Amino acid sequence: MELPIDSDILLRPVILALVAFLISYIAFYISKPSPVSQLSKAYKLPIVGAREGDWFPYTQARWRNFFNFQSALLEAERLSRTADPNNPHQAVLLPVLGTPNLVQLPQLEIQFVAEQPQSNLSAHDHATGRLQIENTLSDPRLLRNPVHNRIISTSLGGQTGNLVPDLVEETASVFQDQWGTSNDFNEVNALNTLRQVVARTTYRVFLSAPLCRDHRIQEAAMAVFDGLGLIAEFLNLLWDPIVPLLAPLITIPVKRKFRHFQNLLAPEVMRRLEEYDARHQTTNLKKKDTEPEQNDFLQWNLNHAKASGDPYMYSPSTLAGRILIVAFAGVHTTTFAITHAVLDIAYSQTPIRSQIISELREEITTCLNTHSSDGATFTKQALTSMLKLDSLLRESTRLNSLITIGLARKCTAPNGLTTPYSKITVPKGATVTVPAYTAFRSPELYDNPDEFQPFRFAVAPCQQRGGGGDEKERPPGSKAFASTGPDYLAFGYGKTACPGRFFVANELKLVLAYMLMNYDIEPAVEGMERPKNRWYGINMIPDLSATVRIRRRSE
Ligand code: HEM
Numbered sequence: 255m256e257l258p259i260d261s262d263i264l265l266r267p268v269i270l271a272l273v274a275f276l277i278s279y280i281a282f283y284i285s286k287p288s289p290v291s292q293l294s295k296a297y298k299l300p301i302v303g304a305r306e307g308d309w310f311p312y313t314q315a316r317w318r319n320f321f322n323f324q325s326a327l328l329e330a331e332r333l334s335r336t337a338d339p340n341n342p343h344q345a346v347l348l349p350v351l352g353t354p355n356l357v358q359l360p361q362l363e364i365q366f367v368a369e370q371p372q373s374n375l376s377a378h379d380h381a382t383g384r385l386q387i388e389n390t391l392s393d394p395r396l397l398r399n400p401v402h403n404r405i406i407s408t409s410l411g412g413q414t415g416n417l418v419p420d421l422v423e424e425t426a427s428v429f430q431d432q433w434g435t436s437n438d439f440n441e442v443n444a445l446n447t448l449r450q451v452v453a454r455t456t457y458r459v460f461l462s463a464p465l466c467r468d469h470r471i472q473e474a475a476m477a478v479f480d481g482l483g484l485i486a487e488f489l490n491l492l493w494d495p496i497v498p499l500l501a502p503l504i505t506i507p508v509k510r511k512f513r514h515f516q517n518l519l520a521p522e523v524m525r526r527l528e529e530y531d532a533r534h535q536t537t538n539l540k541k542k543d544t545e546p547e548q549n550d551f552l553q554w555n556l557n558h559a560k561a562s563g564d565p566y567m568y569s570p571s572t573l574a575g576r577i578l579i580v581a582f583a584g585v586h587t588t589t590f591a592i593t594h595a596v597l598d599i600a601y602s603q604t605p606i607r608s609q610i611i612s613e614l615r616e617e618i619t620t621c622l623n624t625h626s627s628d629g630a631t632f633t634k635q636a637l638t639s640m641l642k643l644d645s646l647l648r649e650s651t652r653l654n655s656l657i658t659i660g661l662a663r664k665c666t667a668p669n670g671l672t673t674p675y676s677k678i679t680v681p682k683g684a685t686v687t688v689p690a691y692t693a694f695r696s697p698e699l700y701d702n703p704d705e706f707q708p709f710r711f712a713v714a715p716c717q718q719r720g721g722g723g724d725e726k727e728r729p730p731g732s733k734a735f736a737s738t739g740p741d742y743l744a745f746g747y748g749k750t751a752c753p754g755r756f757f758v759a760n761e762l763k764l765v766l767a768y769m770l771m772n773y774d775i776e777p778a779v780e781g782m783e784r785p786k787n788r789w790y791g792i793n794m795i796p797d798l799s800a801t802v803r804i805r806r807r808s809e
C-alpha cells in the first residue's frame with residue numbers, strides 16, 4: 255500500500271529528531287509509575303467512585319466523582335469507616351478529574367496533617383501545581399517568595415482597627431450604589447451585588463479610594479482570575495507530557511490580561527514610589543510637600559520592598575502583581591461567604607427569620623452603645639464584641655464552605671510519610687487531603703450538624719472583651735469565625751492557614767451589621783426554600799442566580 259504522503263519527508267533530520275524526542279518523552283512518562291498505583295498495589299485502598307466490574311476503575315471514578323462530588327465525599331466517608339473491618343480510620347483513593355492523585359486520610363488524622371513540616375507535606379507545592387503557576391503566571395517568582403502573606407498577617411491584621419472608618423465609608427457608599435435607597439421592596443441578585451460590596455471594601459484596603467472604585471481595575475483582575483482558573487483546569491485535564499508543549503501558546507491571553515492589570519495600576523504605583531523617595535530624602539526641604547503616607551496594602555508592600563533593597567521587589571510590575579495575587583486569594587472567597595450568609599438569613603423560614611434579624615439588630619445596637627462615644631460609630635472593639643454576628647458567619651461558612659476537601663498537600667518526604675491511624679506510607683508525589691465537607695457535618699463534631707443554628711458559636715451575650723480570633727479572650731464555649739481547628743477547615747489549619755481571615759471577620763461583620771441596620775431582607779418569594787448550592791468539580795458555591803428582596807429602612 256502506498257503511503258499517502260511522500261515517505262521522504264519522514265527522513266528529514268528535523269522531523270526525525272522531533273519524533274525521537276516525542277517517543278522518548280512519552281516513554282519516560284509511561285515508565286514512571288504513578289504514586290497512586292504504588293499505593294493501591296501496596297494497600298488495596300478503596301477507590302471512591304469505582305464500581306465492581308468497571309474497566310479502568312480509576313479512570314471511570316475520576317469522571318463520576320467530578321460530576322457528583324457531593325456523593326463522592328459521602329462515599330469516601332463511608333468507605334473510610336467501613337471498608338476495612340479492622341480499621342475504622344482507613345485512607346481512601348479519591349480520583350477526580352483535573353486533580354492530582356488524591357489520597358484522602360481519615361478525619362482522625364487532620365491534626366497529624368496540619369502538624370507536618372513543609373519537608374513532609376507541602377501546601378505550596380500542591381497549590382502551585384494545581385493552578386499550574388509555573389505555566390500560567392507571567393511571573394511565578396511572585397509566589398516563590400510570598401512576602402504578601404506576612405504583610406497580610408502583620409500589617410493588615412494590625413491596621414484593621416484604624417481601617418474601620420474607611421471601611422464604613424466604603425460600605426455605605428457601595429450599598430447605596432448596589433441596593434439603593436428606596437423604601438419599597440426591590441429584588442436584587444445576591445451574588446452580583448454582594449460581589450461589588452466585597453470588591454470595593456477589599457480593594458479599599460489594598461489600594462485606598464478612589465482607586466478601589468475603578469471598574470477597569472476590578473474587571474481586569476476578574477479577567478485574569480477567570481482566565482487563570484479556566485486555563486489551569488484545562489491544563490490539569492491534559493496528559494502531563496503535553497502540558498509544557500501547549501502551555502506557552504494557550505497562556506498568551508491570560509498573560510496579556512495580567513500585563514493589562516499591571517499597566518492600569520502603573521501610574522498609581524509610580525506616584526507612590528516617587529512619594530516614597532521624596533519622603534526619604536535626607537534633606538528635610540522636600541519633606542513638607544509630601545502627602546501623608548497611605549495606609550493600605552500597596553503602601554505596606556512598597557515600604558517592605560524598599561526596605562529589602564531588592565529592585566525586583568519594588569518594581570512597579572511586582573508591586574502590582576502582588577495586589578493581583580492577594581485579590582485572587584481574597585475577593586471570590588469573601589464574596590461567596592457573604593452571599594451564603596445573606597441567603598441563610600433571608601431564606602430562614604418566617605418566624606425564625608425575624609427572630610434572627612431582631613436578635614442581631616439588638617446586639618449591634620448594644621455593642622455600638624457600649625463601644626463608641628456617640629453610640630453609632632463602628633469601631634474595631636464594637637465589631638469584635640458582636641459575637642452573634644460572628645457566630646452567624648462561622649455557622650454559615652460551616653454549612654457552605656467552598657472548601658470541601660481540606661489541607662491538600664503534596665507529599666515531599668523522600669521516603670514517603672507514614673500515617674498514625676490509617677497506617678499507610680504515602681509515597682512522595684501523591685497529594686493528601688482530609689475531609690472538610692463531611693467533617694463540617696459530622697455528628698461527632700456538631701450537634702444536629704445539618705441544621706443552620708446561627709448562634710451556635712456564641713454562648714454569651716455581647717462581652718466587654720471578646721477576641722477577634724483569640725480564643726483565650728472569649729467566653730468559654732464560644733468560637734470565633736476566624737479560629738481554625740480540625741473541626742473547622744474553612745480557612746485551612748496550621749502554619750499555612752489563611753492570613754486574611756482576621757481581616758475578613760471584621761470586614762464581613764461590618765458589612766452585615768451595616769446591611770441589617772439599614773435594610774430589610776426577605777426571600778424572593780415568601781416561604782421559598784433557600785436556593786441550593788452548586789457543585790463545580792470539588793468546589794461548592796452559591797447559586798449564582800439567587801435573588802433576595804430588600805428595602806431601605808426608614809430612619
Ligand atoms: C471568607 C473569605 C476567605 C476564605 C474562606 C479563605 C480561605 C483560605 C484558605 C482555605 C486558604 C488555604 C489555607 C491552606 O493552604 O491551608 C487560604 C489561603 C490564603 N488566603 Fe484566604 N480566605 C479568605 C479571604 C482572604 C482574604 C480577604 C485575603 C487577603 C486579604 C486572603 C489571603 C490569603 C492568602 C495570601 C493565602 C495563601 C497563604 C499561603 O500561601 O500560605 N484570604 N485562604
Ligand SMILES: *[C@@H]1O[C@H](CO)[C@@H](O)[C@H](O)[C@H]1NC(C)=O
Nearest residue numbers: 369370371374667670671672
Ligand atoms: C516527617 O516525616 C519523617 C519521615 O517519614 C518522620 O520521621 C517525621 O516524624 C515526620 N514529621 C512529623 C512532624 O511527623
